[in-house]
Amino acid sequence: MEELTHDFLSFLPAALLALAAAGAPEVYKLAARRFLGRAKSHTASWLYILLDSFLTPVAGLFRVLLGAAAVKSLPFELVRDAVFLQYLNLAADLLVIFYIALGCWRAAPVTRLLLRSAQNHLDLETNQTMGHFFENIFHALVGLFAGIAMLDRLGVPVSGLLTGAGVAGLAVSLAAQSTLNNLIAGITLVLERPFGIGDYIVLGNCEGTVEDISFRSTRIRSPDNVAITIENSKITAEYIQNYDRRQSRLWKFTIGLTYDTPREKIEQLTADLTAMLQAQPDVQPDGVTIALDKFNDYSIDLACRVYITKVNLQDFMQVKNTLNLQILDLMQEEGCEFAFPTTTVDLPERK
Structure with missing residues (x-):
């Protein structure tokens, strides 16, 4: 009984550290999120981004350190072996570098704040594109330095690699x-x-x-x-x-009228159509032109040019849909008909 109690007590520190490694980071994240949520309005934007970006990585660091301590406290001879401890420390160091790099990676939106502060000086219309571009550069630098740190911790001669890269730079530059x-x-x-x-x-x-x-x-x-x-x-x-x-989008279309349409109706339709289009809120009044264009094979064509202020494609198509329906109603009110290709066949009488 005493031996079992002794064995249990020997495993107790490792068990407690393992439970702490599993639960303490989650408790930390929950408490930190609540704190950041309450302090957001009173914290500088750059500081809030940094604290929020490192929230999960810091929890990961806690888990790594507590987990390594739990493994080292196990009552096994293997744990006290120098080679095992060397590899354990190496793995822990690599994870620490990874979590620090992860926090820096997630802090990339700080570059957008720097651009925003320089927006008046650079006369930027929008910093969305530049922010996205420089975030990519920031990510690349974080990945580069994290890779160098990991290689150095693994014992790879980073300085020698950099020197070799400088010697080979001339050849690589031609290829790149x-x-x-x-x-x-x-x-x-x-x-x-x-x-x-x-x-x-x-x-x-x-x-x-x-x-x-x-x-x-x-x-x-x-x-x-x-x-x-x-x-x-x-x-x-x-x-x-x-x-x-663009400030507006040009909409060009043709209305084909039948040849039996009187001249008076054509003139009236042209005037009413111009007035209807100019009255639309999404149309430039001085950008409406309606004119009799040509006499087609089967129609009298009215050429229409309208400048619509909605430049977004979806909004532009919606305005066109609304205007086309109003043109249909106007054609019916004016008593005009759309022309379409027709074919007349004369059959000779049989004697």
């Missing part, structure tokens, strides 16, 4: 010339801002909504939902048409 060009082009796109994330653009024979701007390429989503990735250097060499930077 296109990548460097794309990076420079990406920075140019971000600084000059010909478009931003969410804009609808046309590049040569490609068009779509911009989804991402990275170091090497830009991804757009075409109208038929296809993701198109284009190298940044090719984008800067193209004529970029940004549809969302």
